[in-house]
Amino acid sequence: MYDFDFVTPASLAEAAAALEDPEAMALGGGQTLIPTLRARLAMPSKLVSLAGLAEIRGICEDDDGRLCIGGATTHGAIARDAAERFSGLAGLAQRIGDPAVRNRGTLGGSVANNDPAACYPAAILATGATVVTHRREIAAGDFFQGMFTTALDEGEIVTEVRFPVPRRSAYQKFEQPASRFALVGVFVAEMADGAVGVGVTGAAEEGGFRWEAAEAALAARFDPAALEGLSHPAEGLISDIHGDAAYRAHLIGVMTRRAVAAAA
Amino acid sequence: MTDLTLTVNGKRVTRDVPGETLLSELLRETLRLTGTHVGCDTSQCGACAVHMDGKVVKACTMLAHQAAGTEITTIEGLANGELHPMQKAFNDNHGLQCGFCTPGMIMAGVDMVQRYKAEGKTLDEAAIRHELEGNLCRCTGYHNIVKSIQQAATEM
Ligand SMILES: Cc1cc2nc3c(=O)[nH]c(=O)nc-3n(C[C@H](O)[C@H](O)[C@H](O)COP(=O)(O)OP(=O)(O)OC[C@H]3O[C@@H](n4cnc5c(N)ncnc54)[C@H](O)[C@@H]3O)c2cc1C
Numbered sequence: 001m002y003d004f005d006f007v008t009p010a011s012l013a014e015a016a017a018a019l020e021d022p023e024a025m026a027l028g029g030g031q032t033l034i035p036t037l038r039a040r041l042a043m044p045s046k047l048v049s050l051a052g053l054a055e056i057r058g059i060c061e062d063d064d065g066r067l068c069i070g071g072a073t074t075h076g077a078i079a080r081d082a083a084e085r086f087s088g089l090a091g092l093a094q095r096i097g098d099p100a101v102r103n104r105g106t107l108g109g110s111v112a113n114n115d116p117a118a119c120y121p122a123a124i125l126a127t128g129a130t131v132v133t134h135r136r137e138i139a140a141g142d143f144f145q146g147m148f149t150t151a152l153d154e155g156e157i158v159t160e161v162r163f164p165v166p167r168r169s170a171y172q173k174f175e176q177p178a179s180r181f182a183l184v185g186v187f188v189a190e191m192a193d194g195a196v197g198v199g200v201t202g203a204a205e206e207g208g209f210r211w212e213a214a215e216a217a218l219a220a221r222f223d224p225a226a227l228e229g230l231s232h233p234a235e236g237l238i239s240d241i242h243g244d245a246a247y248r249a250h251l252i253g254v255m256t257r258r259a260v261a262a263a264a
Numbered sequence: 265m266t267d268l269t270l271t272v273n274g275k276r277v278t279r280d281v282p283g284e285t286l287l288s289e290l291l292r293e294t295l296r297l298t299g300t301h302v303g304c305d306t307s308q309c310g311a312c313a314v315h316m317d318g319k320v321v322k323a324c325t326m327l328a329h330q331a332a333g334t335e336i337t338t339i340e341g342l343a344n345g346e347l348h349p350m351q352k353a354f355n356d357n358h359g360l361q362c363g364f365c366t367p368g369m370i371m372a373g374v375d376m377v378q379r380y381k382a383e384g385k386t387l388d389e390a391a392i393r394h395e396l397e398g399n400l401c402r403c404t405g406y407h408n409i410v411k412s413i414q415q416a417a418t419e420m
Pocket residue numbers: 025026027028029030031032033034050071072095096097098101104105106107108109110112113115117118119120156157158159179180181182307308
């Protein structure tokens with residue numbers, strides 16, 4: 001690998017200050033960034049490690065009953081510690097990568113990376129969660145801005161994601177068999193006010209999106225049968241060796257029905 | 265260069281290590297613990313699996329400095345006078361052929377048995393197969409690996 005400095009800040013404030021340097025980059029669990037550095041697709045001269053910052057780790061509830069998950073919380077911790085309060089999200093985290101990846105990879109790293117096949121964007125969009133940084137709060141709909149692109153500015157740290165907890169929810173992922181990322185993943189959430197969110201990932205070049213027609217049908221009746229006759233258009237979806245756009249469009253319908261049936 | 269202190273297989277070590285050093289490089293090249301294998305070097309195969317503070321991680325996808333202050337256990341640190349039940353189970357069940365994936369399989373196996381015990385969950389055959397998602401074996405076809413972990417789960 002090429003030479004770089006490794007910095008371990010003692011606090012969020014110190015991390016933010018270290019990231020003012022335009023040559024510096026945040027390091028979460030490194031499950032995406034370390035392979036990226038090794039391929040020299042990014043060559044920061046300084047890495048600022050966020051993994052040890054207690055301020056941005058762990059799960060708590062705010063006054064509005066939202067589940068607030070720190071940006072440096074690992075997928076493994078979310079799978080375990082969110083299971084009782086938000087089983088849909090815990091189930092999603094439990095199926096990211098493998099146990100070793102889940103022990104290192106973090107929510108903040110995944111969200112900041114915005115891989116078009118990443119799992120969390122589906123849940124964040126479906127529940128209308130808020131991404132919190134050390135500077136501001138960003139609504140789900142404004143945060144994800146296309147493949148590997150987000151509203152984050154240089155050096156901005158994802159400190160937390162605040163999820164309104166649905167009445168019931170589930171994530172269904174159809175895996176791309178080699179990478180095990182989502183070929184298509186769908187998160188369905190029935191919110192406390194009866195509104196329904198359907199977040200889709202893996203299907204489009206621009207990354208996660210909401211399937212509004214399905215949301216309306218499910219808000220009227222939360223049952224897989226409510227989706228009968230409804231299909232997602234293939235236009236604009238990814239076609240590659242793993243599946244063409246029509247196949248992905250079909251999978252969106254199948255995964256949505258399965259998620260509704262599985263919602264708890 | 266920066267000083268790095270961590271515990272490896274119960275021994276405290278301090279080394280002057282450049283920021284870009286991988287944990288797998290520190291273990292294999294600096295500490296000469298070559299039981300931790302490097303297969304894919306891209307976090308897919310799990311041959312490099314070690315435990316950090318009791319949890320499985322892939323040493324090829326971690327910087328050595330990310331392990332500062334932690335306790336690392338490698339395959340060399342598992343046996344305690346006699347083989348660990350997981351090692352013995354792989355031996356008993358012919359859970360390996362060429363052996364390249366085996367250190368990683370064993371470290372992943374120990375992690376899953378301990379985690380399921382701690383959470384009070386049953387580690388059945390289906391669960392073992394799912395848990396092994398990040399460990400690839402080019403030889404065995406996995407059946408005997410699964411049997412080995414099943415046996416060890418009853419003995420650990
Ligand atoms: C084998 C394998 C399988 C995987 N399977 C899946 C899967 O099925 N689904 C899925 O969703 N993901 C999957 N992943 C990706 C995994 O979830 C990563 O952990 C995640 O994408 C990146 O998180 P990280 O903490 O490792 O971030 P890093 O790799 O450390 O960083 C990624 C990017 O985010 C930035 N960053 C990190 N933390 C923050 C922060 N708090 N604030 C702002 N910027 C930050 C970094 O600067 C970098 O640009 C897989 C990865 C591997 C290796």
